[in-house]
Amino acid sequence: MNRTLLLILCDFLLLTLLALTDWEKAMPADAPPPPPATAATPGSGSATADEDLVSVMRLSLEDERAQRDQLSQQLQATQSTLGEREQALAQTSAVLATTQSKVDTLSREYTAAAADASLTKEQLARIQRDLERRQADLERQAQAVAALEKAQAEARAKIEDLNVTVRVAEQEKQFLRVAADTLKTQVEAERQERIRVQETATQLAQGVGQLADSSTALTKEIRENRPINVNVLFNEFLANRVQTSFSATRPGLFGERSEPKDTRTIFVTDGRDTFALLHINDTPFSTLAEPNWDYNTLKAEFRKGGYVGEADRLIFLSLDPRVVVLPVSPLQRAALDVKAYPIALDPFKFTEAVLISNGGAGYGEVPFKLDPTHPTYVRMDNRLVRRLFGDFSPSRGDLVLSKTGELLGIMVNSEYCALVNNFLPSQEIRTGNDLASRPTSRQLNDLTQRLRRLPQRIQQ
Numbered sequence: 001m002n003r004t005l006l007l008i009l010c011d012f013l014l015l016t017l018l019a020l021t022d023w024e025k026a027m028p029a030d031a032p033p034p035p036p037a038t039a040a041t042p043g044s045g046s047a048t049a050d051e052d053l054v055s056v057m058r059l060s061l062e063d064e065r066a067q068r069d070q071l072s073q074q075l076q077a078t079q080s081t082l083g084e085r086e087q088a089l090a091q092t093s094a095v096l097a098t099t100q101s102k103v104d105t106l107s108r109e110y111t112a113a114a115a116d117a118s119l120t121k122e123q124l125a126r127i128q129r130d131l132e133r134r135q136a137d138l139e140r141q142a143q144a145v146a147a148l149e150k151a152q153a154e155a156r157a158k159i160e161d162l163n164v165t166v167r168v169a170e171q172e173k174q175f176l177r178v179a180a181d182t183l184k185t186q187v188e189a190e191r192q193e194r195i196r197v198q199e200t201a202t203q204l205a206q207g208v209g210q211l212a213d214s215s216t217a218l219t220k221e222i223r224e225n226r227p228i229n230v231n232v233l234f235n236e237f238l239a240n241r242v243q244t245s246f247s248a249t250r251p252g253l254f255g256e257r258s259e260p261k262d263t264r265t266i267f268v269t270d271g272r273d274t275f276a277l278l279h280i281n282d283t284p285f286s287t288l289a290e291p292n293w294d295y296n297t298l299k300a301e302f303r304k305g306g307y308v309g310e311a312d313r314l315i316f317l318s319l320d321p322r323v324v325v326l327p328v329s330p331l332q333r334a335a336l337d338v339k340a341y342p343i344a345l346d347p348f349k350f351t352e353a354v355l356i357s358n359g360g361a362g363y364g365e366v367p368f369k370l371d372p373t374h375p376t377y378v379r380m381d382n383r384l385v386r387r388l389f390g391d392f393s394p395s396r397g398d399l400v401l402s403k404t405g406e407l408l409g410i411m412v413n414s415e416y417c418a419l420v421n422n423f424l425p426s427q428e429i430r431t432g433n434d435l436a437s438r439p440t441s442r443q444l445n446d447l448t449q450r451l452r453r454l455p456q457r458i459q460q
Contacts, residue, residue: 010089017085105134227403233354234363236405240338241266241360243303244276244326248284250295259284264359266399267328268407268420269340274333275325275423276302276311279397279410283314283324285444288451292444295435300326304336311431318426319376320418320454321447322396323410343421344406347378353408353417354401355380355394365403366394368417377416377458378409416458426450 246261263282267274280286284298300311311326333340348370356363367381380394398411409419427443429435451459 013089014085017081017088105131227350228405230354230363230365230403233401233403233405234356234360236339237266237356237363237399237401238360240341242276242336242338244278244282245301245303246282246284246299248295248298250284250293256296261286263397266407267333267336267338267340268325268343270343270423273423274328274330274340275315276328277399277407277410277420278324278326279412280316280322280324281397288321288444288448292441292448294439294441297433298429298431298435300431302326302328302332302336304338307335309335313428313430315423315425316427316443316447317420317422318424319420319422320412321426321450322412323418323420325423341401341405341407344402344404344408344419347402347408347419347421350403352403353380354403355398355411356401357394357398366400368400371416374455374458376419376421377412378419379415380411380417412458413460 241264244263244265246259248259248261249256250259251257261282261284263278265276265278265282268277269275280288284295285292298314300314302309302311309329309332311328313327315325315327317323317325328336328340352365352367354363355366368378369381371377371379380400393414394411395414396411400408400411400417402408407420409417412418427447429440429443430438
């Protein structure tokens, strides 16, 4: 126990005992009063002054002795009482030492209270409330521990159930493996038997198969070389064309300038990827000139019916800087539910092609010739448009189909058609609202330089 606290408690108990003691009962009986002094009578003889002084001193001495005896008795009684109280105090100290372990949590409050000499009733009440609160916290913690133990027990039970389930599954897996091995043996035997039967049937049908192959190849060749009616091709084009919309912004003389574009086109494919085919005039980058602009935003969308899909980038093909494609994902193609035209493997099978103007405004058959100096282009004889439907003249952006329904290319000007036989990119601009951080002028300038390197008759 803290020594200071022990001394304070001892003083407190001593003062309490002294305050509760009835000192009147503890005092010894009053000593008999001293005999009164015998007054000198005139007949007894006269006393001298010295004798009177001695007599007075004797009386004073006797009074002092009586008082001292009385104080001595009181001291003895007080010492006896003090011994009893010290014994009681020792017993009390032993009891306090026994209960010390129960008041450890309140020792700091007692120490602080000891500095003020005593604990007030408000402090004792606060300490009691604190003790009750801590006891409640301990009970809540005990309940939480009990809940955790219960949850842990439930988790152990679940783990045990899972272990049993895993063991059962392992046994079932072994049974299935044995059954699968057995079935595999049976299947292998049946397969060998079927192979022998097929070998016999193959020998019997070999002659018939050769004849059928020849007939199939002949049928395919006839179909590939048989032209499709132009009206059928145009109706098919109308059913499969898709609305393509662009929105772009760039700096202008009086603030930001918006450049929207809308056109109708078709999807083309090389057997692996699908693209929407466009002329650069159908995009916001309609003019390739130096210097070119740095655009701020670019957005491209496909629309058909109620579906709207976005393209993530704009690709300028290496075959001509004016030919542009937009990638189409398989999900977008399925949602739009349109045909993708394959590129023509043999574009010179026929001397005429079907030209469709302005996304379906008109169509007709146009003769074309190969340009030996530039084999990636064909020259369309726009003076000999036959069976023309609609009032139009061939111009840039018109689509050109072969008479078997494949894509030949796209008109880069009013006379030349660029043959689209691949989708190799030259430049690529990703759509989004952050084009300001990805300057486009450098890419467009490169396209401009490539265009100027072409012959003048193809540039126009």
